[in-house]
Amino acid sequence: MKRVLTVLALALTAGAMVTAMASAMIGVATAQERPPVPPWSEEPPPRVPAKPGWTPRVDLRWDKYYTLDEMHAALREVAAAFPELVTLRSIGTSVEGRDLLLAVVNDAASGADTEKPAFWCDGNIHGNEVQAGEACLYTIWWLCENRELPRVKRLLAERSLYILCSLNPDGRAHWFDAPNTMHSSRGGKRPVDNDRDGRFDEDPPNDLDGDGELLQMRVADPNGTHKSHPDEPRLLVRVKPGERGQWRLLGSEGIDDDGDGRINEDGPGGYDPNRDWPSDWRGPAEQRGAGPYPASLPETQAVIEFLVAHPNVAGVQSFHNTGGMILRGPGSKTFGNYPARDEQVMRALAERGEQQLPSYRSMVIWKDLYTVYGGEVNFTYEMLGITSFTNELWSRDLYFQRDPKSGDEGRIERLRWDDEVELGARFVAWKSFDHPQLGPIELGGWRKQTGRVPPPFLLQNTLHRNMAFVLYHADQMPLVAPGTATVNALGDGLFEIDAVFRNERMIPTRTQRAEQKRIGAPDRARVAGSGIEVLSGGQVNGRTNRVDAPQMRRPADLRLPRGIHGDGAVRLRWVVRGTGQVTITYTAEKGGTATLTADVK
Amino acid sequence: MIVRRLALSALLLVASSALAQDGDTPPPAETPPAETPSAETPPAETDPAKADPAKTDEAPDEADPDKPDPDKPAPEPYEPYAGTATALAEAHVHVGLATVATSAGGRPFELLTITNPDAAEPPEWIAFVIAGLHGRRPADESELAVAVAGWLADQAEELPPEVAVQVLADANPDARAARHPRAGNDTRVDDDQDGEWNEDGPDDVNGDEHLGWMRYPDPTGQLSVAADEAETSAPVWAEPTKGKPRTHRLVPEGRDIDDDGLWNEDGPGGVDLSRNFTWRFEEHVPATGRWPASEVATKRLMDHLVADERIALVLEIGGADTSVKNPGSNEAWPKLPDDDNALLDTLRSLLDETKRADALKGRPHAPGPGSLGSTVVHQFGRMWIGRAPLGRSGAVWPDADAIWPEHLAIRWTPVEGAGLPPGAEVASIVPAVLEAEDEPLPVPSAASEGHDLAAFLLAAAKARADVSFTGTAATGSSGVLRLRTKIVNTGRLPTHTARGAAVRGRRPLNVHVVLPRGAKLLAGKPHVQIERLGPGAASGELAWVISGASGGSVRIEVSGPDTGTDVLVEQIP
């Protein structure tokens, strides 16, 4: 750094030519002093992971979507094959009694999961957003199969991961098992009286033709609201004033089950589990999909209980679909922006994510998407003080080569993609059908496994890149390391002990939010030794080299609510009487523990 | 004990039938069977207060109002509400008692249900009375609630047969059992957020088996004590700019256990349930709870309301009083639709308030953030009335905003000892004596206040929305029925609140056409929804044409959560 400053000084005093030369020199000097930082490690690049002929211990396919049962079976297979790395536990059950099956990924030989800074990752809180589950399953599997890669080895030694593949097992099971569109089965299975007639879930959609898909219904009608697009007859477009209609749209496939004159008006569930989290929560009067109070669902309650019982969780990722987004809070403008230091850290993480996930954009939920009250990652950051992201997996930007077109043009391109790339696997051509209540109609439209989920042949690409973002975030969780301990004799039998502890990563041991709202336990630094009496203790102000605010109560056990900033350090100072060996222990709830020793003499 | 348990089981059967739900509605969140351990072993049995007969002699339905005697030593400031609900249920066949839920501390929420003795069907409209949410004042509130139940039990034949009144007299049994003067529910809260829990709580300094309040000289304190202060007087809050200098600090009775110069900065007390509800919950304030409805009691109470849509009116006996004046709008209580303010006026007109207007002058009356009242009104869209008791602990103390009732005073007694600040004095609340008058001011009794509220509930039950068919015309020829009708609300109250309609918190009126076998609906909708009918309002015309099944009966059913069901039957010619 000194060298750079000298060169700069030269540049200021010299002419234009010298400036140009100096710039070149700065480039060289900087490159020598600060080697490029690889994405999530300071270690040398890894060796090639997979040798030709490499076979995994557990042979899972990544070009298919797993039903809930298949997913749980795969998890059990992985856990059985890697008992030293994966343990499974049910942290609760869903509305319909399905397990919330959590994978604890941890190199147990290097310490218990609860003793390391931990990362929480979940998926599929929205039942239809299925690849979010595969992203979790893939992460568990890939870490196990690649456990010998130096970076993976180190990560699993330093960190543990809590991965819940499906936070909404009922929604996932129902999406696969029952007729659904790509958008339905988003919520869970607690009955809701959607049409306010006093009956619950009494008129669901129906798979009339028994093809396992929930298609759209239309009927030919010269006074209808829609017509076929002139360039693409499969596409229906709204008629303009003065135009003649061809079709009347009748909504999703179904009948009037309860005889009230309406079709599909009260299907299964009818709430949003991602509006059930107790931060910035609003009731159904103000937030669609909310329950009567936050954590009203057993799934939410189970996850909250787990997170509260695991204050070592220092990073959170929630996987959803769709839109290619790396989202962070706030979910609404209720409380203004997040504190500046936290916002900087989360933005920096998300910017790496944009690199790792082509076409994904870093966004703030309420500003760039829409207002969400009671969202999960808002809760984990705002109430628990954890850096948190939601990724929206897959985006229409990832279909054809060129920029996606919007409106009808975009819809025509989607049909062409199905024709040209998936060879018609996703769109069901309109066909006539004799409806028991409506008479002759037509059925057709998109199958559920498209649009919001990638085509199977692109699935692994989505999964791996999103895993990479998780591992990068997990690696940047705080990690406390010992610095130096020095002892100065002050005379009269008094000694001054200085101890420096560092946080080696980007995320602070205490987020600014945690500090401001007094969330969780403050960091603690304790000095202990049999022969000494601690008279004073406190944190050293780096500018003045003084302890400005000594802690008067329990000076041997310092509380440090501000923690250690990302890539930062703290210097602590105690004045003691007596001599002997002392141990100095720094503990951060989310950053681990580090110890220094010193001889006081 | 065995006899008592048998009696209780019989009553629980009555209560659970009263709580039974209509077909499709899910059952209430928790209706444990009669023989649950919590019903068997009420914690009150182990409560020393309960064992002391001197503390249970104030039966709520006692005819004589309290006659305070200034010469007698002041009675216990917080009369424990002690098992009187059980006694009431045992004395009346038409009063049910059920444990609807269990608190965090394992204590039962005892719900009394009063119905007309002649009622044959389950009720279709329920008024829910709740008291004692705020842990600091449960005694008077619970006592008043039991008094309301007692008066209603005595006049139960006045209740319309389709109406029930539920009374949850003690909504915070854990606080009552803990007997501490804090707002909370006795769960673990790190009030000073130093990572340790309850390390410095209150202590019974003067050995009166009661944890009260304590003051000591402190020029930065909240109180202003004049040198010539009367032996008993109302607390005076410091206002240095108005000639009331700060002289004393007010703290819960206790010692400085952790030697940090603070008294009871982190004691047991837990979460204030009256601030733990969901509407405009205050986040990151330790006393309000970790998050909205974080407490078991809050959740179970909300479950009870959600599970039973027949609960149309909530009467909360607590700190907020809306029985004299409508709450002004604020952050926690946004402006209500005009129709709902008119509704509150109607409800208030059912109360005789001439006596109370003066006593309540200046008392806080708007429900605060996270309160039951604001949640019931603004989130659920149901009717709610708040009522503060005027009895001894009716004083909202020690809140600076509260106006001290004229008829109460505080007596300060010096205390000294280790861990106590110099000059410490412990408070007890006693009836006031005005020097200019001969007689002490009468303290309104739970019995007289309860009588007024029981009368209000009877009046509200009679005023409830009542829908019927009007202007019905049935014509037609053989095999065809042409039917038209309107639906009118003849009650003094609307079918539900305007807020309830706006937030979809209440169901609309649902009109269903039920045809006889073989009949067909040729025209008209099989299901019609009418969002809301105000008092005296009628729907637009409803019309149907039905064919087939000559001689069969067509049923038109209209139902709503506040109205029950009404049926029109017409024959197909």
Ligand SMILES: [Zn+2]
């Ligand atoms: Zn989603």
